[in-house]
Amino acid sequence: MDFNFNPEQLQFADALKRWIGRDYGFEARRAIIHSQAGVSDAAWATLAELGMTALPVAEAHGGFSGSAVDMFVVMRELGRGLVVEPYFATVLGAEFLRLGAQAGFAAAELLERVAGGELKLACALGERQSRHDLFDIATRAQASGDGWTISGEKKVVIHGFEAGALIVSARAGGSEGGGQREHGGVLLFVLPADTPGVTVTGYRTLDGQRAADIRFDGVQLTRAQLLADEAAGADILDATLDYGAALLCAEALGAMEALFEATLDYLKTRQQFGAPIGKFQALQHRMADMFVHLEQAHSMALLAAVKMAATDPVERRRAVSAAKYRVNQAARFVGQQAVQLHGGMGVTDELPAAHYFKRLAAIELQLGDSDHHLARFIAQPGFATGVVEAEAA
Amino acid sequence: MDLNYSNEDLAFRIEVRAFLDAELPADLQQKVRKHLRLSKEDSVRWHKILAAKGWVAPGWPVEFGGPGWTATQRHIFEEECARAGTPQIMPFGVNMVAPVIMAFGSQAQKDYYLPRILSCEDWWCQGYSEPGAGSDLASLKTTAVRHADADGDYYLVNGQKTWTTLAQHADMIFCLVRTDTGVRKQEGISFLLIDMHSPGITVRPIIMLDEDHEVNEVFFDNVRVPASNLVGQENRGWTYAKYLLGHERTGIAAVGRSKRELAFVKTLAARENKSGLPLIEDPLFAAKLASLEIELMALEMTVLRVLARPNQAPGPEASVLKVRGTEIQQALSELMVEAVGPMALPFDPAYLEGEREHSLVGDDEAAPLLAHYFNYRKTSIYGGSNEIQRNIISQMILGL
Numbered sequence: 019m020d021f022n023f024n025p026e027q028l029q030f031a032d033a034l035k036r037w038i039g040r041d042y043g044f045e046a047r048r049a050i051i052h053s054q055a056g057v058s059d060a061a062w063a064t065l066a067e068l069g070m071t072a073l074p075v076a077e078a079h080g081g082f083s084g085s086a087v088d089m090f091v092v093m094r095e096l097g098r099g100l101v102v103e104p105y106f107a108t109v110l111g112a113e114f115l116r117l118g119a120q121a122g123f124a125a126a127e128l129l130e131r132v133a134g135g136e137l138k139l140a141c142a143l144g145e146r147q148s149r150h151d152l153f154d155i156a157t158r159a160q161a162s163g164d165g166w167t168i169s170g171e172k173k174v175v176i177h178g179f180e181a182g183a184l185i186v187s188a189r190a191g192g193s194e195g196g197g198q199r200e201h202g203g204v205l206l207f208v209l210p211a212d213t214p215g216v217t218v219t220g221y222r223t224l225d226g227q228r229a230a231d232i233r234f235d236g237v238q239l240t241r242a243q244l245l246a247d248e249a250a251g252a253d254i255l256d257a258t259l260d261y262g263a264a265l266l267c268a269e270a271l272g273a274m275e276a277l278f279e280a281t282l283d284y285l286k287t288r289q290q291f292g293a294p295i296g297k298f299q300a301l302q303h304r305m306a307d308m309f310v311h312l313e314q315a316h317s318m319a320l321l322a323a324v325k326m327a328a329t330d331p332v333e334r335r336r337a338v339s340a341a342k343y344r345v346n347q348a349a350r351f352v353g354q355q356a357v358q359l360h361g362g363m364g365v366t367d368e369l370p371a372a373h374y375f376k377r378l379a380a381i382e383l384q385l386g387d388s389d390h391h392l393a394r395f396i397a398q399p400g401f402a403t404g405v406v407e408a409e410a411a
Numbered sequence: 412m413d414l415n416y417s418n419e420d421l422a423f424r425i426e427v428r429a430f431l432d433a434e435l436p437a438d439l440q441q442k443v444r445k446h447l448r449l450s451k452e453d454s455v456r457w458h459k460i461l462a463a464k465g466w467v468a469p470g471w472p473v474e475f476g477g478p479g480w481t482a483t484q485r486h487i488f489e490e491e492c493a494r495a496g497t498p499q500i501m502p503f504g505v506n507m508v509a510p511v512i513m514a515f516g517s518q519a520q521k522d523y524y525l526p527r528i529l530s531c532e533d534w535w536c537q538g539y540s541e542p543g544a545g546s547d548l549a550s551l552k553t554t555a556v557r558h559a560d561a562d563g564d565y566y567l568v569n570g571q572k573t574w575t576t577l578a579q580h581a582d583m584i585f586c587l588v589r590t591d592t593g594v595r596k597q598e599g600i601s602f603l604l605i606d607m608h609s610p611g612i613t614v615r616p617i618i619m620l621d622e623d624h625e626v627n628e629v630f631f632d633n634v635r636v637p638a639s640n641l642v643g644q645e646n647r648g649w650t651y652a653k654y655l656l657g658h659e660r661t662g663i664a665a666v667g668r669s670k671r672e673l674a675f676v677k678t679l680a681a682r683e684n685k686s687g688l689p690l691i692e693d694p695l696f697a698a699k700l701a702s703l704e705i706e707l708m709a710l711e712m713t714v715l716r717v718l719a720r721p722n723q724a725p726g727p728e729a730s731v732l733k734v735r736g737t738e739i740q741q742a743l744s745e746l747m748v749e750a751v752g753p754m755a756l757p758f759d760p761a762y763l764e765g766e767r768e769h770s771l772v773g774d775d776e777a778a779p780l781l782a783h784y785f786n787y788r789k790t791s792i793y794g795g796s797n798e799i800q801r802n803i804i805s806q807m808i809l810g811l
Binding site: 019020021022023024087282285286296297299301302303305306307309310313314315316317318320321324340343344392393395396401402403 | 412413414415416483677680681689691692694697698701702704705706708709710712713715716718719731734735798800801802804805806808809810811
């Protein structure tokens with residue numbers, strides 16, 4: 019077994035580290051998140067120059083065909099740097115396009131623009147009633163003429179306001195009313211964000227990112243804008259959500275590592291009762307427990323990334339749900355303890371630690387919280403049989 | 412990154428499985444799987460089967476009779492043994508005193524003791540802990556004073572050891588003894604090999620909360636020990652003790668055994684009913700089970716990450732594995748009891764000891780589980796309590 023990253027992966031990480039250290043420090047980031055746009059065109063241009071937008075795109079479309087493990091490396095660094103640019107949303111959209119292309123969708127032009135950094139994407143999936151079940155889709159798509167008409171509202175679409183194109187999930191009009199949460203009848207569309215009938219209302223989220231509510235009022239779409247039909251829609255949605263969850267695990271790992279290091283540093287410098295507070299056993303044990311959480315989360319984030327290549331979707335779902343559950347647990351423990359150990363400073367907006375805490379709490383709420391993934395893990399075939407095979411494969 | 416086992420490792424796993432299928436006696440396997448208590452004869456029997464195959468000391472160098480396996484092969488072997496449900500090889504001889512003798516012992520000690528450890532000629536026990544010492548091992552008070560007479564140089568040993576696992580069976584004990592009281596407490600300690608049949612040694616049982624006789628107090632009253640039984644140099648014993656403590660890096664996690672136990676809990680939960688449905692379909696129980704399974708997956712991956720690191724020396728990462736490994740073992744023992752509910756209450760020592768074929772109430776799988784749960788409270792206390800492991804993590808890894 020080889021747990022090492024290859025030289026290209028290490029280069030990506032180094033390049034990101036250098037850029038973040040130079041141009042995306044805490045004050046620079048603060049200026050970005052409090053700016054009108056909330057994101058930085060210059061930062062986006064740099065991400066594109068560094069090859070990050072091309073990384074997940076296939077070579078045939080001008081990219082580098084990066085694997086989920088390649089993306090793990092990138093997302094971990096972006097997590098360490100608390101980067102708020104619409105990168106994850108775009109990469110998730112690109113994964114929809116990639117899988118859609120496999121199912122026959124003409125994605126070449128869109129993917130080339132993503133690879134070149136010219137097109138940002140957002141994935142409009144969640145609705146008010148969905149909570150963490152993104153198969154709970156009330157948005158309707160009715161066949162009309164040669165195309166489709168969609169109506170509905172998507173909530174908290176990450177970077178929905180910044181995107182040039184949207185990936186939208188909808189339920190085929192013919193489906194029965196009781197089928198709202200079923201896997202059959204899921205359609206996926208791609209459309210420009212400025213399509214008539216689309217209303218985008220952007221806002222900030224408390225972790226420094228941007229999101230939007232997006233209404234679709236009788237939006238007319240052509241047949242060519244159907245990314246995945248009923249036959250392919252559910253599988254593509256499922257696989258892409260797993261891909262996204264795996265990437266969020268990597269981002270969370272990076273954020274936890276940075277937060278852990280900052281807390282350790284604080285414990286070694288902050289003096290109380292005539293000694294660094296790290297000399298007190300109560301705090302040492304807290305840090306030791308945080309370290310154990312970090313190691314376990316690290317292991318599972320890696321497993322999720324590796325298992326994205328699994329041919330058996332059950333194997334993939336099992337690993338991803340286990341990872342997101344475990345990473346969520348660690349994110350909450352490490353985040354809360356780090357704030358506690360920083361004392362009064364930890365609850366101020368001045369401190370980077372507080373911002374890591376906020377991002378970790380937000381990640382818990384994205385693409386499935388702990389209860390959601392635990393239930394999904396239990397629901398996988400084989401859970402009850404007692405057959406536990408070696409996890410490494 | 413490549414998380415696949417190599418073809419050689421996969422072939423090795425098949426070889427180990429085939430061996431266990433053929434050679435692990437069914438009665439021993441059943442005892443282990445049902446959480447019954449193993450006798451000395453049970454342990455020795457399995458030891459000799461492995462020894463005949465040359466597999467009883469996976470960590471030993473080839474020159475001393477080890478099989479020459481890689482760290483990954485050792486991991487696979489341990490995992491397969493645990494999964495099959497073999498008795499555990501007693502670690503005191505093979506894994507504890509033997510590495511110390513190999514590294515620091517005299518040629519005569521190597522020539523005499525190592526083959527006897529392989530063949531299970533001697534049953535060893537460990538004389539580290541003393542009353543009141545707890546995890547502060549270096550505070551030990553048992554003394555060894557050097558003398559000489561016509562029969563040669565010898566030490567006269569006086570004092571008391573405690574928590575001595577299975578000393579009632581032992582032929583030999585390796586002891587930390589105080590040979591100099593005038594120096595820092597770590598510096599006056601020596602490492603002695605003592606014949607348990609020597610005059611002046613008394614073994615007194617300590618009965619644990621599950622009413623099992625697993626540990627003992629050992630008293631030394633003017634016990635004469637030949638000076639040739641000193642390992643290495645006088646007053647250097649603390650160095651050897653630390654070498655021993657850090658020798659095992661990943662086995663301490665006991666992932667294989669916990670996997671078997673997890674499968675066992677699932678079997679129970681599929682069989683038990685709650686409100687007319689299989690317990691495993693109860694959302695509350697399933698959630699506890701699933702979160703534990705995920706924790707175990709994470710521990711296994713962490714073990715594999717440690718194994719893959721080129722540095723084969725023991726490291727403080729063992730502390731992470733000890734804390735999580737034992738917490739998972741304890742949580743599994745809790746879930747087993749919860750799974751069978753009141754059927755865990757009947758206590759039947761005769762069944763536990765293998766003197767009766769079936770338990771009093773006839774639920775043979777359920778009856779030992781409460782004793783097992785009580786017994787496993789020890790795991791977060793022995794081998795350096797989990798609090799001590801947290802001290803090691805914070806000080807050795809985090810630099811606090």
